[in-house]
Amino acid sequence: MKILVVDDSSTMRRIIKNTLKRIGYSDIVEGTDGVEGLVGYQNNNIDMVITDWNMPNMSGLELVTKIRKINKDIPIIMITTEGGKIEVIKALKAGVNNYIVKPFTPMVLKEKLGDVLGII
Secondary structure, three states, X not given: OEEEEEOOOHHHHHHHHHHHXXXXXXXXXXXXXXXXHHHHHHHOOOOEEEEEOOXXXXXXXXXXXXXXXXXXXXXXXXXXXXXXXXXXXXXXXXXXXXEEEOOOOHHHHHHHHHHHHOOO
């Protein structure tokens, strides 16, 4: 499974990548913002997207909207500090399958991945 991780924070990308590797996912493509994320999505056979919301050049919400126009079924998880009810509803309406509020633990990411991928 190839996973696209998009976040403008190199530290957050490293945390997400390390967590993914610990639970068995090592085929990871990175993007530093929504623009790079979209290019990474278009140039790779991506099976799942994990994206931040607040990024320069193109937000995660815009990225989700653009990916959903291409692929309505790909699993997408939004990771963000935007944890208000309005933001969660906005992300879900854009097509996010699940939502994680920062800060989070590796166990939370693992659980959300399991939920989205249908793995127990």
